[in-house]
Amino acid sequence: MGAEEVTFKDLIDGTSKSKAGYGKIQFCGEQAEHNGLQYFWVDTCCIDKSNAVELQEAINSMFRWYQNADQCYVYLSDVSTKKRKASDSSTEYTWEPAFRSSKWFTRGWTLQELIAPTSVEFFSKDQELLGDKKRLERQIHEITGIPLSALRGAPLSHFNIEDRLIWAGTRQTTREEDRAYSMLGICDIYMPLIYGEGEKNAFRRLRKELGLDNDLLDFLPNAVEAPFNSVSRQDEPSCLPNTRVHLLQEICD
Numbered sequence: 001m002g003a004e005e006v007t008f009k010d011l012i013d014g015t016s017k018s019k020a021g022y023g024k025i026q027f028c029g030e031q032a033e034h035n036g037l038q039y040f041w042v043d044t045c046c047i048d049k050s051n052a053v054e055l056q057e058a059i060n061s062m063f064r065w066y067q068n069a070d071q072c073y074v075y076l077s078d079v080s081t082k083k084r085k086a087s088d089s090s091t092e093y094t095w096e097p098a099f100r101s102s103k104w105f106t107r108g109w110t111l112q113e114l115i116a117p118t119s120v121e122f123f124s125k126d127q128e129l130l131g132d133k134k135r136l137e138r139q140i141h142e143i144t145g146i147p148l149s150a151l152r153g154a155p156l157s158h159f160n161i162e163d164r165l166i167w168a169g170t171r172q173t174t175r176e177e178d179r180a181y182s183m184l185g186i187c188d189i190y191m192p193l194i195y196g197e198g199e200k201n202a203f204r205r206l207r208k209e210l211g212l213d214n215d216l217l218d219f220l221p222n223a224v225e226a227p228f229n230s231v232s233r234q235d236e237p238s239c240l241p242n243t244r245v246h247l248l249q250e251i252c253d
Contacts, residue, residue, distance in 0.1 A: 006045045016045070024075045027127055031073055041065070043109070056193050063185020066116035074113065074122045076102050081124040095124060096139070105143050108173035108182040115146070115167075115186065118153060145169070161187060161210050177202040 004020040016022050025042055032040035047058045066072060079098040099122070104110050114120065120133040133140065137151050146167050150159060164186050173179050177195055180202035184190065189209045194202070207213070 006042075008045050008048045009050070011045055024077065027075060027123070028073055031123075032071070035071055037070060041069075052193075059181055059193060060184060060190045063112045063116050066112055066185075067118075069117050070119070072113060072117035072120045074104060074110075074120060075125070075127075076104055076122060076130075077125045078102050078104075079124045079130070081126045081128045081130070095130060099130060099136075100139060100143055106171055108168065108171040108179050111168060111171060111182065112185050114140070114144070115150060115156070156186060156188065161212065179203070180206045 006016040006019050006021045006025055010016040010019060016025070021044065025045060028040050028042060043058075043062070048054050076099065079095055079102050081095045114133070117133075122130040122132070122136060124130055130136065133151060137148055140146070140151060141148050144167065147154075147159070150156070150167075156164065165183065167186070168179065168183055171179070171182075173182060175195060176199040177193070177197060179199050181193055183206060187206070187210055189206075191205060191209050194205075197205075
């Protein structure tokens with residue numbers, strides 16, 4: 001979570017309006033009212049993260065909360081709907097490239113926000129509707145690699161656990177353990193949170209709960225005939241630095 005995101009403490013202390021993230025919350029409330037909703041909920045400021053019990057309950061329940069939501073709004077602060085050309089005075093809509101490269105698609109916690117709700121609407125930083133999950137499903141599929149059937153609401157039980165773990169890919173979280181914890185709802189399991197255990201141990205516990213072995217190399221995305229899949233070819237120029245076979249093996253040791 002960025003430093004400019006509004007937290008629960010900011011709301012309690014009355015300092016929330018001084019942060020850049022307050023505009024997102026205000027927009028969410030206005031949009032919810034426009035859609036006839038009585039309440040709205042924002043994960044960054046509606047969970048008291050200083051309360052370990054509340055935090056654990058929220059993380060273990062969050063996927064279900066999103067699943068039961070009437071509507072989910074995604075506010076993309078790095079996507080603008082309008083860009084003025086230097087060569088003329090017209091306004092050209094060029095938001096799709098920015099949409100495809102938005103940081104929102106690189107964050108661990110947003111995976112469940114994308115999959116769980118039935119209805120997801122995407123808005124630019126200009127507060128303009130870009131489209132919903134259904135309308136943008138082709139772009140989302142190409143960005144994330146998530147099957148269209150999953151985006152359309154097929155039960156997650158139709159996808160094996162290994163595939164669901166791969167959806168997380170290289171998504172990042174502020175706290176390293178959250179890379180594993182953000183997959184709890186998607187994997188349909190519950191387990192206690194142990195911040196400080198590290199990402200490796202968190203994933204080891206997750207895989208144990210799922211009844212999987214801990215040979216992570218079996219579940220890393222790979223390309224057929226790629227040099228890094230072969231010890232004999234790992235030193236070829238086309239094999240990127242830090243992807244040698246022995247380095248990958250260290251992940252499992």
